[in-house]
Every structure is written in structure tokens, then in C-alpha cells.
Amino acid sequence: MEESVIFQWSVFRSLLAILQWWGFNVTVIIMNKWIFQKLDFKFPLSVSCIHFICSSIGAYVVIKVLKLKPLIVVEPEDRWRRIFPMSFVFCINIVLGNVSLRFIPVSFMQTIKSFTPATTVVLQWLVWRKYFDWRIWASLVPIVGGILLTSVTELSFNMFGFCAALFGCLATSTKTILAESLLHGYKFDSINTVYYMAPFATMILGLPAILVEGGGVINWFYTHDSVGSALIIIFSSGVLAFCLNFSIFYVIHSTTAVTFNVAGNLKVAFAVLVSWLIFRNPISAMNAVGCAITLVGCTFYGYVRHLLSQQPPHQELLGRPRLQGIGWNYFRL
Secondary structure (H helix, E strand, C coil): CCHHHHHHHHHHHHHHHHHHHHHHHHHHHHHHHHHCCCCCCCCCHHHHHHHHHHHHHHHHHHHCCCCCCCCCCCCHHHHHHHHHCCCCCHHHHHHHHHHHHHHCCCHHHHHHHCCHHHHHHHHHHHCCCEEEEEHHHHHHHHHHHHHHHHHCCCCCCCCHHHHHHHHHHHHHHHHHHHHHHHHHHHCHHHHHHHHHHHHHHHHHHHHHHHHHHHHHHHHHHCCCCCCCHHHHHHHHHHHHHHHHHHHHHHHHCCCCHHHHHHHHCCHHHHHHHHHHHHCCCCCCCCHHHHHHHHHHHHHHHHHHHHHCCCCCCCCCCCCEEEEEECHHHHHCC
16 A cells, blocks of 8 residues: 555656646746847847856755755766766757757757657667667657658748757757756756756856857847846846756656657657747748657657666677667666
8 A cells, every 4th residue: 555655656756747847847947938039139148148057046045045855965076977967968069059049940950859758769879889679769759750841841941040949959859868867877866967067168268258258148138128037038138047956857857868859859849839929920831740740759769768678687699788768777877
């Protein structure tokens, strides 16, 4: 009976973590697009930097001021060896996402982000030499095909935004692997991860933001009509970004990185619908079909991964480990 209650609570906590992540994720995406398109604040590096500054302040307040979470002490060597690489990849991921939002519609960007399972498999195959069941590769076919169809038929296609979103998928895969390694290997909680990660990300992004966009931001201050209300929206997106960063690591800590990626694919349809209702970007019939094929492919991929995870592990010929599904546990330290 007690085990049943614990299991139900675990499932409820995982579901709650996923739902709050969906809410914060879609809200931040819509607000960022609004900032770039409606407020004419076309500076993705600066927006990303504001997000990380707000995350740094938020984590400090939660741990040091409100003392809602105890501080997990990390040796300086481990900060640079473990947290800094994850911060760097996470920073690249956020910047590429904002850059893609600057140039392409939310619906197109979110569809491309569904390419993440494919980049994850390819990354592990090329870099870590992991081997996958043929059904995993087959499940990626509709994902890749749907992305190609969506890209060819996208009415607001922009090559720079498309490439930024595509490379963002690669950064997402790498970031998720590193995040789970840190959380599970070092028993980090989500708020401590943000506490250590966000200052690194701010340090990494601060100088490039000033050098590349500083002049444009100053000019925007002098030319924009309602600077005060615009700044409220921009910094509100930063506060929500802190909540999003917290929820991302909370999802990974409460479930697994695989569930995180699969749940991310399920929110795409909702994000596409909300963005279309707000921005009314043109979507052709074939473009919608391509998006649907991608989502079906992601669902099929999750189903295949689940089937393979139920099989007992066995060794590949020549003694090489065979990776069933995604196999994130291979990266726990």
C-alpha cells in the first residue's frame, strides 16, 4: 500500500513538473517573439543575457535570502570542470533559440526543434560511438521527412533562422545529456543548478552582447515610443525565463532526460496553435501536414524507445555495448 502511494505521488510529481514546464516554455517563447516583432527589440543576445541575469538573481534570492533551498557546496574545480561546460552549451542553446525566433515564425521554429531526437541519436552515434537498434533509425524517418516537408513549404522561410534552429537542436541534445549527468551524478537539485549555471552563462554572453548589439540597444532607447512599458515586458520575460530554467532542470530531475525530450515534442502542437492565434503567421496546408508528420514521427520514436527499453540488455558483437533507445544512463557520472 505504501509503495503504491509513493508510486502515485512520483507519477503526479512528474506530471506536474511537465505541465509547469509546458506553461513556462510556451509563455516565454510567445513573449520573446512579441519582443522581437511587436516591440522591435531585435537583439537576441541582449534578451538572452537579461534572462540569465534574472535567473542568477532569482536563484540567489531563493537560496541566500529566502533560504527555501540549502546551498549545495561545489568545489571550484568541479564548477569549472562540470558546471561551466553545461553553462556554455545551455547558453548557446538559448541564444540560438532566440536568434531563430528573431527571423522565423514560432510554428516553424517549434517544428524544427522536434528534430532533437534525431540530432541526439546522431550525436551519440558519431561522438560517443553508441549503437542503436534499427527500429530507432526507422523511427527517425518520419521526423526527418516531416521537417523537410515543413521547410520546403514554409511561407516565411529564412535560411539564417532555419540554421539557428537546427543547430539549436544539437545544442539541446548536448545540454540535456550534461544536465542529467550533473543532476544525478552530483545529486544536484534544480535551483542549485541554476544558481551555479546562470552566472557562468551571464559571464559568457555579456561581452558579446555589448560588442555586437550595444549600439543598437542604445539607439532603440532613443527611438522607441514606450520604453517604460517595453522594458517591463522584456524584464518580465526574464523572470519567466528563470522559472523556465528552474522547471527544465526540475523535469529532468523528476523524470529522465528522455522523458524531457518526448514531453517537449508533445508541447509543440500547443505552441504552434497559440502562436498562430496571436501572430497569425501564414501556414500552408502542406506546411501543416509536414508539422503533423513530424509530431507523429516523434510519437512513434517515443513508442519504439519504450519497447526497446523493456528488453533485457545484451552485448553487441565484438564486445561493443549496444545502446537500446536513448540510454541516457550511460552518461551518468
